[in-house]
Amino acid sequence: MPRETETHADIPFGPEDTPWQKTFSGLRVVGGRPYGTPPSSDPRTAYIGVPEVPHHKVQLPPTGLDPEQYTEAEELFRRHIDTQTRNFAGYQVTSALDYEARLGHYLNRHLNNVGDPYQSSSYTLNSKVLERAVLDYFASLWHAKWPHDPQDPESYWGYVLTMGSSEGNLYGLWNARDYLSGKPLRTHPGRPDRAAFEQARRGEGPHAYHPVAFFSEDTHYSLTKAVRALDIDTFHALGSTRYPDENPLAPGTPWPREVPSTEHGAIDIEQLALLVRFFASRGYPILVSLNYGSTFKGAYDDVETVADTVRAICAEYGLDNRSVPRDRDRGTDSDGDQRSGFWLHVDGALGAGYAPYLEMARDAGMVEQAPPAFDFRIPDVHSLTMSGHKWMGTPWACGVFMTRTGLQMAPPRSSEYIGAADTTFAGSRNGFSSLLMWDYLARHSYDDQARLAAECDGLAAYTHEQLLLLQQQLGHDLWVARSPQSLTVRFRQPHADIVRRYSLSSETVHVQGAARAYVHLYAMRHLTRQRVDELIGELRQPGAFPLAPPADSTAGQRLPQ
Numbered sequence: 001m002p003r004e005t006e007t008h009a010d011i012p013f014g015p016e017d018t019p020w021q022k023t024f025s026g027l028r029v030v031g032g033r034p035y036g037t038p039p040s041s042d043p044r045t046a047y048i049g050v051p052e053v054p055h056h057k058v059q060l061p062p063t064g065l066d067p068e069q070y071t072e073a074e075e076l077f078r079r080h081i082d083t084q085t086r087n088f089a090g091y092q093v094t095s096a097l098d099y100e101a102r103l104g105h106y107l108n109r110h111l112n113n114v115g116d117p118y119q120s121s122s123y124t125l126n127s128k129v130l131e132r133a134v135l136d137y138f139a140s141l142w143h144a145k146w147p148h149d150p151q152d153p154e155s156y157w158g159y160v161l162t163m164g165s166s167e168g169n170l171y172g173l174w175n176a177r178d179y180l181s182g183k184p185l186r187t188h189p190g191r192p193d194r195a196a197f198e199q200a201r202r203g204e205g206p207h208a209y210h211p212v213a214f215f216s217e218d219t220h221y222s223l224t225k226a227v228r229a230l231d232i233d234t235f236h237a238l239g240s241t242r243y244p245d246e247n248p249l250a251p252g253t254p255w256p257r258e259v260p261s262t263e264h265g266a267i268d269i270e271q272l273a274l275l276v277r278f279f280a281s282r283g284y285p286i287l288v289s290l291n292y293g294s295t296f297k298g299a300y301d302d303v304e305t306v307a308d309t310v311r312a313i314c315a316e317y318g319l320d321n322r323s324v325p326r327d328r329d330r331g332t333d334s335d336g337d338q339r340s341g342f343w344l345h346v347d348g349a350l351g352a353g354y355a356p357y358l359e360m361a362r363d364a365g366m367v368e369q370a371p372p373a374f375d376f377r378i379p380d381v382h383s384l385t386m387s388g389h390k391w392m393g394t395p396w397a398c399g400v401f402m403t404r405t406g407l408q409m410a411p412p413r414s415s416e417y418i419g420a421a422d423t424t425f426a427g428s429r430n431g432f433s434s435l436l437m438w439d440y441l442a443r444h445s446y447d448d449q450a451r452l453a454a455e456c457d458g459l460a461a462y463t464h465e466q467l468l469l470l471q472q473q474l475g476h477d478l479w480v481a482r483s484p485q486s487l488t489v490r491f492r493q494p495h496a497d498i499v500r501r502y503s504l505s506s507e508t509v510h511v512q513g514a515a516r517a518y519v520h521l522y523a524m525r526h527l528t529r530q531r532v533d534e535l536i537g538e539l540r541q542p543g544a545f546p547l548a549p550p551a552d553s554t555a556g557q558r559l560p561q
């Protein structure tokens with residue numbers, strides 16, 4: 001029990017600075033004592049403040065806020081968010097949204113897409129009919145076989161995420177782990193070929209069902225979290241513990257944590273190949289997660305070349321296609337399936353949402369180049385994820401996960417309670433997100449999207465040129481760079497005030513051993529040349545860039561991330 005001291009119960013609370021213990025209505029003061037625990041220190045000083053929204057104005061006393069207090073608090077918050085929205089430039093998220101007039105109605109409707117999107121559920125307040133339309137749209141855009149058909153292993157399967165690509169990555173890696181570990185598939189084709197499976201069993205090495213994960217140093221932090229949550233060994237973990245002196249990239253030196261990237265942020269395929277070969281030759285199944293639009297540099301991994309490379313290496317060691325007995329543990333079942341000994345997941349949080357349109361724009365002669373292919377045209381792509389709030393722009397996180405039906409794992413158990421198979425990650429799923437994506441896609445044709453993609457590409461190029469010009473004018477290296485076809489331009493971190501007002505996101509990038517503090521800007525649909533010019537104007541002011549170069553002096557050191 002926390003001890004109540006008078007000081008704590010007296011802490012000023014809420015818009016009127018009322019002592020906390022006096023903020024109760026009569027009913028809740030039970031026997032003269034307030035219900036619940038008093039604050040143990042002043043929350044106004046315990047948290048990071050937002051100067052525009054004073055904490056005491058939004059604190060929630062047990063009585064709630066009266067209409068005047070509510071109006072004042074909500075206006076403060078609204079003004080703050082509206083200002084930040086106008087200048088929002090640092091993240092790959094579209095903030096020009098236009099849903100309220102059409103969809104406000106549904107804020108008073110409950111929409112829950114619990115369970116498999118293709119099974120109707122007894123939970124009828126759902127938007128699965130729209131979810132399936134959205135999924136079919138992306139299946140076609142990403143060159144998958146559609147519609148989904150539970151009997152056809154080549155057809156796609158997917159679902160709309162309640163989180164963003166972080167959930168898509170988690171789900172993709174979970175599926176990959178179980179697939180490579182030889183767990184039962186959802187649909188078991190059942191090939192009663194005893195000889196093949198017995199031979200497969202005899203040929204299995206000790207690591208045949210021990211997957212090892214590879215991803216580049218430009219990978220989003222959600223991958224690190226996913227491998228930890230799922231207890232998947234990375235090549236770093238396995239290499240450092242089982243083969244400490246055998247790092248194939250530089251024998252005798254410690255294993256790198258992640259696969260090295262090129263300067264532009266794409267995975268270094270030669271180094272990846274060396275690492276994959278090391279583990280494939282020892283019989284470990286291979287799990288590679290690729291970035292299609294890396295978070296900071298906006299780089300596109302060359303998915304097709306990686307797929308060809310990984311498949312070729314795996315083929316040398318019998319990991320391209322293997323027979324997995326249905327019941328490995330008992331070793332009696334002659335039934336089972338054929339599956340690959342590798343899995344390629346594509347994290348297309350931003351890129352999968354807009355690169356197809358940029359490709360259309362290129363084919364129409366509107367832009368010169370588009371990023372390389374990444375989708376189900378490449379037969380070895382096993383799973384793919386995209387965030388709905390990034391390119392399309394939805395007011396909250398959502399996204400799409402997609403794989404092929406034949407790669408789905410059997411769900412943990414059937415779920416009679418919801419009346420649909422429990423094939424997704426969440427329990428309750430956000431049904432409003434499907435409605436938002438459906439609304440956006442219904443109102444934007446391929447032509448519209450190709451135009452928007454070309455405009456954003458043009459704005460990124462413009463921003464890049466203007467920053468290069470500024471760099472020249474200032475006679476000061478601002479480290480301005482844009483990875484090929486990316487929507488982001490990165491440069492030296494300016495003054496904290498500019499960073500905050502434009503919501504520029506920062507990252508330490510290592511360039512030839514030196515740690516440098518960068519920020520980047522994303523040319524999303526809501527950003528205009530005028531805003532870019534304003535920002536450049538501010539960057540031109542004396543003092544915009546702190547004089548001491550932030551991190552160059554720590555050459556050779558790797559800063560903690």
Ligand SMILES: *Cc1c(COP(=O)(O)O)cnc(C)c1O
Nearest residue numbers: 164165166220293294295349387
């Ligand atoms: C943004 C991003 C994610 C995470 O997506 P959320 O929608 O924020 O969960 C994953 N990968 C990459 C490359 C990203 O840029």
